[in-house]
Amino acid sequence: MTGTGQAAEPAHTFPDNGLLRVGDQLISLYGVSLPAPGQVCEGGDVPWPCGIIAWQTLDQQLLNTELNCVYLPLLRSSRGTTLTAECWIGEQNLNRWLVETGWALTVGDTESAYHADERLAQQNNVGLWRGGFIPPDTWRPARLEEDAACSVCTARHKSIIRTRERKRKLDEAAAP
Template sequence: MSRPTAALLLAALVLPAHAAESITGHATVIDGDTIELTGKRIDLHGIDAPESAQTCETARGTSYRCGQAAATALRGRIGTADVTCEPRGTDARGHVSAVCRVGGEDLAAWMAAHGHALANRHQSQAYLPQERRAWATRRGLWAGTFEEPADWRQARHRAEAAAQAAAD
């Protein structure tokens, strides 16, 4: 076996098949950490944004739809530009997790830096510095109070399960 052939075989064994396949096109924002691109649902790798129905409070205690605010911020940042995503993996639901960029800017980093999303420590430590800066400057979610999106989802699932059990 020649060296180039051996190198290609080794690369195929080490790199996931989708590692080199970037996806580019016009994105539709689903929520603050999810887009649809070329018919594929893509989660922004490394962050967790509030869910669309989730509410938070401002520093003055006024309730607002922080999930919708996060989606609006992401939509505004993308604008009409094409988005390029580099897949990092697929979750149990079949959603692709990817690092997505507009004009070279990492959208997950932007969302965390502006306080519209938290760093997802289970996926990556990459966005902790941006989250810390947003916290220190009280940007976005950090300007008031909020429930972490993962905790909010878990509480909602428990409530739905309890309601279903009561109905049965």
């Protein structure tokens, strides 16, 4: 597969990883994210397994059909060798369909290609949005700007500095 390779093959979901397998390639759907399988949503004071239902809905959509995906190799997935792709079932854009029907959220900034579809799904109370779903970005603590670009090595370095500082303070407190 080269460039923006295409594949028209059956697809299988891997909900625990948030991925699809098309042929022998693991893919992440561009611009969208389904809830984790264990995600529970509130619907009029009644919790319901929205994560499982979202993935089951995707499984049903993929049943007995071939998925045609355009791989976007310039967009690196945070999952290592996983490619990011935009996929279609026939003429239907699967990424957009998941957002339109409320079973996936947009990923990225508010200028996402699917953001208008997400707002419409929210207004229509469909999929995840029924019963007052609150998107994770609303309740997750915001990352500090200095930590946003923080690498593992930088985080380790900061941890070592904090440990040394604590040790120094303990030594000072114990000194006569």
